[in-house]
Amino acid sequence: xxxxxxxxxxxxxxxxxxxxxxxxxxxxxxxxxxxxxxxxxxxxxxxxxxxxxxxxxxxxxxxxxxxxxxxxxxxxxxxxxxxxxxxxxxxxxxxxxxxxxxxxxxxxxxxxxxxxxxxxxxxxxxxxxxxxxxxxxxxxxxxxxxxxxxxxxxxxxxxxxxxxxxxxxxxxxxxxxxxxxxxxxxxxxxxxxxxxxxxxxxxxxxxxxxxxxxxxxxxxxxxxxxxxxxxxxxxxxxxxxxxxxxxxx
Numbered sequence: 001x002x003x004x005x006x007x008x009x010x011x012x013x014x015x016x017x018x019x020x021x022x023x024x025x026x027x028x029x030x031x032x033x034x035x036x037x038x039x040x041x042x043x044x045x046x047x048x049x050x051x052x053x054x055x056x057x058x059x060x061x062x063x064x065x066x067x068x069x070x071x072x073x074x075x076x077x078x079x080x081x082x083x084x085x086x087x088x089x090x091x092x093x094x095x096x097x098x099x100x101x102x103x104x105x106x107x108x109x110x111x112x113x114x115x116x117x118x119x120x121x122x123x124x125x126x127x128x129x130x131x132x133x134x135x136x137x138x139x140x141x142x143x144x145x146x147x148x149x150x151x152x153x154x155x156x157x158x159x160x161x162x163x164x165x166x167x168x169x170x171x172x173x174x175x176x177x178x179x180x181x182x183x184x185x186x187x188x189x190x191x192x193x194x195x196x197x198x199x200x201x202x203x204x205x206x207x208x209x210x211x212x213x214x215x216x217x218x219x220x221x222x223x224x225x226x227x228x229x230x231x232x233x234x235x236x237x238x239x240x241x242x243x244x245x246x247x248x249x
Contacts, residue, residue, distance in 0.1 A: 001152070003145055007143065011136055012136065012140075018043070019040075019047070022036060022043065023129050028106040037104040037125055038098070038104065041091075041123065042090075044125075045086055045087075048070040049070070050066075051066075052069035053151055054148055054151050055070065055143070056069045056147075057147065059154070060158070065087050065091075067087050068083030070135075076131065076135065080111070080113070081131075089102045090123060102119065102121040102123055103119040103121070103122045103123070104124075105124055106124070106125045108124065110127070112128060
């Protein structure tokens with residue numbers, strides 16, 4: 001896979017369209033649960049971490065993070081988008097502990113972080129997602145052939161080592177021939193395994209949920225609609241801010 005195919009297929013289709021479907025197909029609904037606060041933020045920060053690794057030459061390894069490289073390289077306000085807070089308070093805790101150390105809302109505010117009526121630090125998921133979607137075009141212009149080739153070589157080496165370490169288990173798996181048609185192969189799969197396209201089509205009847213990959217617009221989200229500081233409120237409480245885990249009760 002060359003750099004242009006990576007940009008078109010992985011960045012603008014897999015990453016961008018998956019996130020747009022999450023955001024647009026599950027819009028925030030006040031007074032209800034299931035507003036996917038946590039998945040939106042975890043997915044977005046994980047994508048930042050992944051893509052940011054293509055913007056520097058440091059080796060990958062346990063404990064490394066490239067969120068700051070993505071923020072610094074793709075036009076974000078580094079003061080507002082504090083990479084350390086995003087990594088420590090949100091990305092790491094969502095990935096490993098489920099609960100972040102700060103809360104998450106979906107209000108569409110103009111600021112990423114703000115104080116709310118119930119939590120000292122709130123992260124607005126809509127702001128994070130929209131800014132990230134807009135930044136992907138900048139990422140495409142920043143990615144150089146040299147850094148792309150070096151990072152992909154590293155990913156392929158990591159994949160080969162994984163396959164070798166787990167060869168017996170992988171060889172024992174039953175093959176489902178149509179699985180790749182629905183989901184696509186892994187990023188670092190050998191070139192002859194697939195065209196790297198992911199159709200998203202099914203043989204069963206289904207509703208067409210296609211999204212224009214050049215558009216990031218979604219349902220309007222108005223702060224203040226819920227009547228309490230603009231938060232979308234779950235049935236169980238007065239605020240739509242979700243998390244962190246209350247360990248004092």
